[in-house]
Amino acid sequence: MKKKNEPVSYAGYLQLERVLSSQSPISRERGVSAHDEMLFIVIHQTYELWFKQILHELDSVLEMFREQYIDERNIGVAVSRLQRIIEIQKIMIDQVRILETMTPLDFLDFRHFLTPASGFQSFQFRALEIKLGLSPARRIKYSQQAYHTLFSEEEQTRLLEMEKAPSFFDLLENWLERTPFLVLTGFDFLKTYREAVEKMLADERETVQHNPLLPDEEKQSRLQMMQANEKHFQTIFSEAAHNQLIGEERRRLSYRATLAALFIHLYRDQPILHLPYRLLSAVVDIDELLSTWRYRHALMVLRMIGRKTGTGGSAGYSYLKQTAESHRVFADLFNLSTFLIPRSQLPALPPEIEENLGFYFSRSKK
């Protein structure tokens, strides 16, 4: 143990001796040194460090959201930590370009030494997916095996425990469900919103029907497209329709949480809703950037190994492309834009409701 006032050195504090002696190219050990393997190792280690930092931030946000009451200051802190994750993700996506300075032929100099190791076995990446809320049922099957069977017994236990704990998706859903915005004395959000939407749709229909510049055929086709739009809106007016979509796995967020998120989006100009809105936007950014990383990684893999199978035993590019398409956690928050209406059509909030919102957020925890 260090003495209390022992001077700290740069190398000692950062444990550089350990960090910088942790790159051991396997090609060198096998006597056929491949120059680019150092880059390959350093890039992977850098990613693992960024994963560590992201998990550190995410864990602290999850901790805040486990509380029954979340103070406005804490939402501010959560938003800034999520913003930090977002900046790291941007770097993670950019970093792929450094790896692409290695050509496919250079990679082939040492790739055969790597089997059966693969990024697929990154424990921290799996932890990140689970903590965000990717459920086991939604995972793309990998060589017909459950993903966790590739980990040590101890790691499997930890991953399965993580799956049982509430994820960011669950906690955010609970928080949204608890928000008291939807029905306050003298104000029923769904009712006023529905009236505004129906008026907007009727106006749109009328504009098309009475447009002298549109030929009849064009009018018909536009009216049909509008019907499809109206059908989307019907699914937000009715809890039963929403729940049916949940049953078909086309939606996931509960009805009440969806309405609360919609309310926050529509009335985000209310000062009291700025932070909740920034929180939801940050969550959408994180989900989008993770998907972007997945696509970027998949494209890099296609460029590096073409259609070959991965060293971890998956189909390679096509497996990765599938996960990019379907491993999104907060798709429902993206889809909210379907239900937004222009500010000019938005019903004004009665003044007492604005006061009520202010009261809710500024009251102390006790």
Ligand code: HEM
């Ligand atoms: C030459 C560079 C790379 C190639 C050719 C490559 C290839 C692959 C392949 C083929 C897979 C699918 C699993 C398998 O069968 O192995 C995979 C998965 C994965 N790789 Fe890479 N990879 C490369 C670099 C990286 C880097 C730098 C990272 C950063 C940590 C990374 C992280 C991952 C992760 C997390 C997965 C699991 C993805 C999922 O299951 O959705 N890979 N990689």
